[in-house]
Amino acid sequence: MLAKPVGGYCRISDADLADIRRAVKAGTLTPEEAAEEERKGVLRQREDIEGLSGGVPVRWYEDNNLSAFKRNVKRPDFERMVKDLKAGRISGILAYDIDRVYRQPRDLERVIDIYEVSKESLIFKTLSGQNFDLTASDGRFSARLFVNIANKSSEDTRRRVVRANVAKAKKGKSHASGQVFGWLEDDPSKLDAQTASIRRQAVEKYIAGDRVATVMKWLASENVINQATGKHFTWGGTKAMILAPRNWGIRTYNDDLIYDDNGEIVMGDWEALFQNLETWHQIQALKGRDAKGTGESNVSYLLTSIARCGRCGGSLKGHPKWAKGKRTSGYNYNCNKQRPEQCGSLSINGPQLDEMIQNFVWAQVIKASKQKRTLEPPEPWARESELKDVEEQMDELQALWEAKKVRAGSYVTALDDLKAQKNELLADRAVHVIPSGTRAISQELLAKGWEGLSIERQRLIVRKVLRAVIVYPAKSRGGRFDPSRVEPVFH
Numbered sequence: 001m002l003a004k005p006v007g008g009y010c011r012i013s014d015a016d017l018a019d020i021r022r023a024v025k026a027g028t029l030t031p032e033e034a035a036e037e038e039r040k041g042v043l044r045q046r047e048d049i050e051g052l053s054g055g056v057p058v059r060w061y062e063d064n065n066l067s068a069f070k071r072n073v074k075r076p077d078f079e080r081m082v083k084d085l086k087a088g089r090i091s092g093i094l095a096y097d098i099d100r101v102y103r104q105p106r107d108l109e110r111v112i113d114i115y116e117v118s119k120e121s122l123i124f125k126t127l128s129g130q131n132f133d134l135t136a137s138d139g140r141f142s143a144r145l146f147v148n149i150a151n152k153s154s155e156d157t158r159r160r161v162v163r164a165n166v167a168k169a170k171k172g173k174s175h176a177s178g179q180v181f182g183w184l185e186d187d188p189s190k191l192d193a194q195t196a197s198i199r200r201q202a203v204e205k206y207i208a209g210d211r212v213a214t215v216m217k218w219l220a221s222e223n224v225i226n227q228a229t230g231k232h233f234t235w236g237g238t239k240a241m242i243l244a245p246r247n248w249g250i251r252t253y254n255d256d257l258i259y260d261d262n263g264e265i266v267m268g269d270w271e272a273l274f275q276n277l278e279t280w281h282q283i284q285a286l287k288g289r290d291a292k293g294t295g296e297s298n299v300s301y302l303l304t305s306i307a308r309c310g311r312c313g314g315s316l317k318g319h320p321k322w323a324k325g326k327r328t329s330g331y332n333y334n335c336n337k338q339r340p341e342q343c344g345s346l347s348i349n350g351p352q353l354d355e356m357i358q359n360f361v362w363a364q365v366i367k368a369s370k371q372k373r374t375l376e377p378p379e380p381w382a383r384e385s386e387l388k389d390v391e392e393q394m395d396e397l398q399a400l401w402e403a404k405k406v407r408a409g410s411y412v413t414a415l416d417d418l419k420a421q422k423n424e425l426l427a428d429r430a431v432h433v434i435p436s437g438t439r440a441i442s443q444e445l446l447a448k449g450w451e452g453l454s455i456e457r458q459r460l461i462v463r464k465v466l467r468a469v470i471v472y473p474a475k476s477r478g479g480r481f482d483p484s485r486v487e488p489v490f491h
Contacts, residue, residue: 003056003091004056004088004090005056005057005089005090006053006056006057006058006059006090006091006094007059007060007061007081007084007085007090007092008046008050008053008059008060008061008093008094008095009061009062009078009093009094009095010046010061010064010095010096010100011042011062011064011075011100011101012038012041012042012045016041020034020037038064042062042064045096045100046060048096048127049094049096049127052094052127053094056091058094059084059089059090061077061078061081062077063075063076063077063078081093082110082111085114088118088120091120091122091123092122092123092124092125093123093124093125094126095125095126095127096127097126097127098126098128098132098143098146098147098150099146099147102143102147102150103147103150103151104147104151105144105147105148105151108143108144111124111134112134112140112143115134115135116135122134122135124139124143130142130146132146179227179228181195181226181227181228181241182195182196182199182200182241182273183195183196185227188270189269189270190270191271191273195227198219198222199247200247200273200274202215202219202238202241202242203242203247203273203274203279203283205454206286207279207282207286208457209457209459209460210454210457211454211456212238212239212242214454214455214456216234216235219232219233220233243283243287246268246272247272247280248272248273248279248280249267249268249270249275250265250266250267250268250280251266251267262398263394263398263415263419265277281423281429299455299456300318300455301317301331301333301350302318302354302357302358302459302462303316303318303333303350303354303357303462303469304316304333306459306462306466307333307348307353307468307469307470307471308469308470308471309335309342309343309471310346310470310472310473310485310487311335311343311472311473312335312341312342314335314339314342314343315336315342316334316335316346316348317334318331318333319331319332319333319334330349330350331350331351332348332349332350333348333350333353333471334346335347346473348471348474348481348485349481353469353481353486356483357462357466357469357488358450358458361461361465362449362450364465365461365465381429383425383429384429386425387422387426387429390418390422390425391422393418394422397415397418465490466488466490467489467490467491468489469487469489470486470488470489471486472487
């Protein structure tokens with residue numbers, strides 16, 4: 001009968017892993033060379049651990065590049081090993097040292113529970129020479145002591161790192177690691193002219209009305225490669241690039257803004273894509289636009305929800321036409337049968353309706369541009385006094401703090417509330433100053449025509465000119481497109 005295998009657990013040490021990552025950051029190792037070094041470290045562990053097995057076959061478990069200290073890090077092979085140990089599929093655990101297996105006491109206790117109730121004689125050996133016999137009280141005591149020491153050491157290191165990182169953040173020091181698209185590879189504080197221009201255009205397209213998915217498609221059409229992955233930008237990568245505070249030179253820590261002693265946003269020590277924070281506040285107001293449930297997150301047709309049913313008043317939605325089981329390039333706008341309040345019995349040819357409304361709206365846009373109304377200044381922002389009042393409250397609170405007339409807890413709570421109010425007001429002002437319709441109707445876009453605009457930017461223009469497009473029932477079924485069925489409704 002073959003002997004039951006023993007589990008061999010391998011994991012490169014956190015210290016060795018940190019050294020390898022520092023070498024990659026310094027440029028002395030490539031990412032490929034770093035992966036090879038990590039692999040070599042694990043293979044050396046295997047050779048050493050195998051000597052503890054006494055000829056018993058070893059079933060290997062490997063969690064390379066994963067921390068045993070961080071609570072939110074799942075170690076798949078550690079979990080598999082614990083499951084196999086509990087099920088009796090392995091006769092114990094072999095490891096380089098105990099802290100390679102456990103740095104959290106709770107993980108050790110899970111394994112101790114298995115050793116205490118097992119009817120078999122389970123082994124636990126390491127190369128350290130220490131007595132970690134988990135079947136005996138002295139061994140369990142030693143294991144608990146060493147794991148708690150390792151945990152304390154990791155906690156101390158984490159605190160030092162956090163303290164150092166917070167101090168760097170407050171000084172505006174860059175936290176970028178590796179190459180950042182838009183900045184020079186050998187000096188991430190300096191903009192790279194070519195990629196910075198692309199990144200700036202991506203942000204401007206988003207502010208102008210394009211969805212993240214549209215910007216992503218534009219990047220792919222321009223064959224723009226994400227230097228971090230060597231591939232085209234994904235939706236998530238595109239969104240992160242657009243919304244990154246780094247674009248405005250803003251320093252954050254754990255995705256939170258950092259404020260100096262005067263309550264001002266801490267700026268970083270790198271060149272920013274945008275010098276004016278006005279666009280930053282616009283981004284804050286717009287960034288929920290692509291969220292599900294907004295109605296604009298995945299619109300493919302120009303007049304979806306703008307066109308209305310002349311029978312029931314419900315929204316019309318664009319739906320593709322199918323022929324012989326295949327989707328065609330044609331589409332209709334239909335009243336939604338799935339909603340009980342809608343009749344679901346009205347339809348109109350999509351491309352012809354779009355062309356009619358495009359021609360109509362574009363005529364209004366051209367007329368407005370000739371009358372020099374395209375870039376009219378907006379009405380005065382109604383909440384200017386509200387913003388001034390919040391800023392005065394912040395100044396008064398700061399004066400009270402400096403005079404030691406307010407407790408720290410009260411100061412921090414009040415200041416956080418005032419900062420949130422100020423940021424909300426600044427975002428509201430930013431959007432008011434450059435309203436969405438005006439952003440879309442610029443001289444550049446007039447020159448490009450409809451074909452030069454994304455579907456969402458076309459919709460912005462239509463919504464700027466029209467409140468809705470009413471489509472009335474056809475006089476007969478299957479007839480030609482009848483423009484008299486269509487009634488544009490102005491604001």
